[in-house]
Amino acid sequence: xxxxxxxxxxxxxxxxxxxxxxxxxxxxxxxxxxxxxxxxxxxxxxxxxxxxxxxxxxxxxxxxxxxxxxxxxxxxxxxxxxxxxxxxxxxxxxxxxxxxxxxxxxxxxxxxxxxxxxxxxxxxxxxxxxxxxxxxxxxxxxxxxxxxxxxxxxxxxxxxxxxxxxxxxxxxxxxxxxxxxxxxxxxxxxxxxxxxxxxxxxxxxxxxxxxxxxxxxxxxxxxxxxxxxxxxxxxxxxxxxxxxxxxxxxxxx
Numbered sequence: 001x002x003x004x005x006x007x008x009x010x011x012x013x014x015x016x017x018x019x020x021x022x023x024x025x026x027x028x029x030x031x032x033x034x035x036x037x038x039x040x041x042x043x044x045x046x047x048x049x050x051x052x053x054x055x056x057x058x059x060x061x062x063x064x065x066x067x068x069x070x071x072x073x074x075x076x077x078x079x080x081x082x083x084x085x086x087x088x089x090x091x092x093x094x095x096x097x098x099x100x101x102x103x104x105x106x107x108x109x110x111x112x113x114x115x116x117x118x119x120x121x122x123x124x125x126x127x128x129x130x131x132x133x134x135x136x137x138x139x140x141x142x143x144x145x146x147x148x149x150x151x152x153x154x155x156x157x158x159x160x161x162x163x164x165x166x167x168x169x170x171x172x173x174x175x176x177x178x179x180x181x182x183x184x185x186x187x188x189x190x191x192x193x194x195x196x197x198x199x200x201x202x203x204x205x206x207x208x209x210x211x212x213x214x215x216x217x218x219x220x221x222x223x224x225x226x227x228x229x230x231x232x233x234x235x236x237x238x239x240x241x242x243x244x245x246x247x248x249x250x251x252x253x
Contacts, residue, residue: 038179039063040106040113040210042085044093047077054080055091056234062210062227064179067202069221069242070214071251072231078214079118081231082182085212086115113180114173118188121169124158128168131157135176142175143168145197163189167198174205183213187220199224218252 043059054077062068072078083089085096087105096106103109114135122131128149132139143149149168157165170186187195195217202211202224215221222228228242232249239245246252 037064038210039099040085040096040180040212042081042094042096044095045081045084045091046093047080047084047089047091049080053234055084055231055236058231058234058236060085060212060229060236062180062212064210065207066226067206067211067213067224069225069228070212070231071218071221071228071246072214073251074216076231077234078231079184081236082115082184082212082214083117086113086182088115111178113182114176114178115182116169116173116184116186118184120157120162120165122157122165122172124156126157127155128153128157128160131168132172135172137172137175139172142171145201146171146194161189163191163194166190167194170198171201174201174209174211178209180210180212183211183215185215186213187215187217195220218246222246 039061040063041059041061043057045055045058045060047053047055058081060070060081070078070081080089084091084094085106087096087103087107096103098106098109098112103112106112107115126134128143129139132142132153139153140150143153146167149164149171152160152164157168160168166186166189170183173181173183187198190198199220205211213221222242225242228239230237230239230245230249230251237245243252
């Protein structure tokens with residue numbers, strides 16, 4: 001976890017820095033006036049922690065119909081960047097815009113985005129079905145690619161394994177009616193037998209949604225993403241040739 005990302009998450013209550021419940025972040029009524037494609041941009045993001053610069057005037061862009069990967073080593077600031085884009089972390093001079101119009105904070109804009117932190121999101125006492133209802137999602141549709149999950153939808157989230165819980169969280173957020181999903185390590189703990197299907201679900205959702213994700217499973221990210229950014233020494237670089245760029249910098253062998 002990024003140093004600046006530490007803190008106590010409270011199920012759907014959010015992470016340190018959110019002044020409002022994550023329920024607000026997951027509003028599903030889209031604003032009526034914007035036109036496709038929707039473009040989410042963030043720039044001017046600067047952040048230091050413990051005397052170390054994590055983010056130095058970062059610019060990021062993702063649009064609907066894209067999966068955008070954000071790669072970098074542990075502790076480099078990826079989680080902080082996602083939190084800033086979502087609006088849960090206030091950073092001086094940061095600007096987040098939808099189709100050129102500022103949205104501050106982004107999570108308060110109905111139907112704009114949802115956010116999956118590194119740590120568990122769903123309250124342990126809720127059943128999967130109840131959690132889906134809370135997010136305005138049809139559990140049957142969201143879990144359709146995983147029949148074994150449908151069979152467990154009546155169970156409390158706290159009774160599921162960590163990897164299964166993560167899979168459920170990702171599926172519910174992807175099927176929620178928002179234009180963008182920000183996913184911090186969506187593949188963590190997910191069994192290999194499920195990972196390939198999850199990647200296919202991400203591809204299927206992409207035409208109607210913009211997805212920004214970070215994960216350390218670089219091969220899956222490279223196979224999935226239309227655009228790849230690398231965060232290194234506080235700088236965010238868009239890689240024209242992601243595989244070659246990661247090989248040159250020692251991220252792949």
